[in-house]
Amino acid sequence: MTFTHRIRTIYVKELIDILRDRRTLIAMIVVPIVLYPLLMLGSVQAVSYQHEAMEQEALVIGVAGDRHRIMLSQLIQFDAAALASEEALLDPESSPNSSPHDSRVVRLTEAKELPAPLGDAKVQVFDSPEDLQRAIRERVVPVGLVFDGDTLVDSIERQVKVRVHADYEEPRGTTAGRRVEELLLRTNERLQDSRLHERGLPKSFLEPYTVETVDLSAPSSVLGQILPLILILMTITGAIYPAIDLTAGERERGTLESLMVCPVPVIDLIVGKFLVVTTVAIMGAALNLGSVTATVYFGGFDQVIASTGGQVPMAKMLFILVALIPFAVLMSAIMIAVCSYARTFKEAQNYVTPVILAVLIPGGIAALPATRLEGIMLVMPVGNMVLLAKELLLGAAVGPWEVVMVLLSTTLYAGAAVAVAANVFGQESVVFSDAGSLRGAFSRKMMKPSTRPTVSLSLLVTALLFPTWFFVQSALSPGLEEAAVGQLYGTAWLMPLLFVVLPVAILIYWKVEIVKTFSLRMPRGWHFAAAILIGLSAWIPAHEVNVLQRSLLGTPQTVVQSAERLVEAIKFLRPEMAILLLALSPAVCEELLFRGFLLGGLRSATGKWPAIVASAAVFGVFHFFVFRFAVTAGLGVILAYLCWQSRSILPAMVTHALHNTLGVLSVIKPEWQRWIGLPDDPDSTTEWAHLPLWLVMAGCAVLMLGLYLSSRPADPDRRPRPSADA
């Protein structure tokens, strides 16, 4: 039976198993379908009821002194009378000749609704403005008015200052304050209008400009802020139960033993289980999303939930569901990995809680209104998925590169989590509760020496390194004006530390053979020759791919800027320093990490090509600029192939060093560009011109020759055994 057959068998069985469980069905179907509408109806109605109640509530307005009470009562009476007449005006039948120039009528027509008069407002009198303020702070009255003077406006020369006091932090105070302010503003406007009318002046006399703000936020802003968070919570909830049931539950019920004695690799079991958890999580998310949509749509909550009173964008819901899939994949992988450590249901639940909290932190940051999908957020686990969903829902333009970056980094994290799960799931200290403590799984004393790291160890370390490295690079990256010299030095220090020292320390702790893992051995002479040929020629197709990509897709401004700063930095450094920092150091460090640590771990679990392609994809992702992904990943494939064939890391280092050195030299010696037929233009745009055809042909031929040479087995007297030492 093939891998896919086994996975399918496991998948179908586990799915049937989990769907027959009443608890799953309740968590997955009943909760979203019944609870959601109930909760939503309940809370939304409560809020809107409260809101309406406050709007309609008879106001109590405090004033200081009896004189002010009379003034306020007059104001309210005037306003009520004016509102009544305006209402009559608004009625089209009763006002056939109302002039469209009457701004108040126009404004009110637009508003469609007349404000509630304050006729039934009660006025409470206090002795002094200080008493009034204290009463408002103590919430005896929601709002208070203090007039500056003892009469209302009686002539053009006089202005009366009115202070509205309220606790604007409190909903009742806000509503009351606003209603009183509106009363004053309306009165003001009426007075203005009548004065202008008396003098026969147009409205524009006072207001040369009328200012109108147009809100272009998507109609679903509120939904856009909240929904992604709700959905990730629901997706997590959907994943938890099956993840526990299929791992810790299996152990608790004693079925794990019989599963483990089947001739099926643990990775197949875990992948099958992981796919079931993902399926259930996505089904749960879809049901939740459907339920929310239906509740909003049929419940008539569009107006309440959508901030500008628009419609809920139904088409976008589908988008969000698609964006949720990678998130469900990642969460399921994390849940499976975490629950694999647990031996009982209860233990698993204990592990899951902190994980949910840990997930909610990046999720919460991402849900903040000001957070955008850029910088470190692009690769922030969980956070980037939430942001992607949010941006889509808010209708922001999300570039394809960002989407690719989010998906690739999520894939890396999910892959690492699944690998960890597979490693843990089969461990005897986890399978048998009587086989020593869990600590045994991490204690060095219990570890057996091995020749290569496990795939889970190397993937996990690489996955953790990824956001770290991204963060280091963003922290080091200079401002727009500076050259990138500091960044180069910083990278030169940190790269050996993170890419070499850290993996080596981990390998030593795990008792893994360093020499084998990093393939530190002398290769055959022809592999060195191949390395030199590839190192000298690979830039030619790489350049052509770049040019092609640029002509098809354009170049993002950030890529251009960072390239320019790099050029500045190289010119600033001494040539040998530039070559050391940009060619030799990466050639050694990156090779040790990607072709040593990572490929070494991958080769213990998968075949030749999956290992090569996966390591190359990770290598590409590590270069952050998605724009460069195709070229770096392509080079990654070649370097990994070279390493695999020669069973040594040295040829890959040679190729890498040569390739980067040529790049550095092309900056230091611009005249070289003329020799190979590129326009000798001091502008940096020259690097985007096509190479002459003869050079492309020659370069490809040399590359082919190099690849052909490297395809020869490392040991001619022994058949190559790609995964023999797994």
Next chain:
Amino acid sequence: MVIANNLVKTFPNPDGGEKRAVDGLSFRVAEGQIYGLLGPNGAGKTTTLRMLSGLMAPTSGTASLAGYDVATQPQEVKRVLGFLTANTGLYQRLSARELLVYFSRLHGMERDAANARAEQLIAWLGIDDFSHLRCGALSTGQKQRVNIARALVADPPILVMDEPTLGLDVLSNRVILDFIKRERHAGKTIILSTHYLDEAETMCDKIGLLHDGRLVAEGDLESLRGVSGEHRLSTIFLKLIQANQPVGAAGA
């Protein structure tokens, strides 16, 4: 053929020390033989059987089943092995038939072959009456029959059974013991660990007495009687355990 050679298994203790659950165990079992692994609780029987079935890695020493090394060829070992314990659980939400088909598929059978094998085992072990019921609804005896069927789906040449009759009524006990005998006649290699000494007396061709992770005696019933000077296995057992003289595999 099953060969254990100087098997050692240590577990970490919570206090940071180590416990040697199995301590230099060697024995071999030929085809058509039932080997009884006897010993008090904590003697290391279960750990030994788990190492033989590839569920645990030996700390040192080697074991091979049908020529496959447990440490380096785990998948091949699992292919020739049927493993059964008293507390092996069944998938509660699958029917007995679904469960047997699933495990047949996991052993690499095509769908038709898996269905046919499941039907065969259902008829053979008298599961017919309850093959459509979910395993969660079965009685202990019924469950154990399904479990045996599960261990046999791939018709493995080697059977490792850890107290297969624990907690069963007389009737189910008989079904299972008859079945084990039949498998022996079919030429299978069987390793059986049990607490029921009269069961071991009637069933086993060869008996290994395990104490503190070591073999204190090994041989057929007659030779054990000779060593101990006792007749009944239970008294032989007590005497040898109390004497606690590690004889080692070589002495057998």
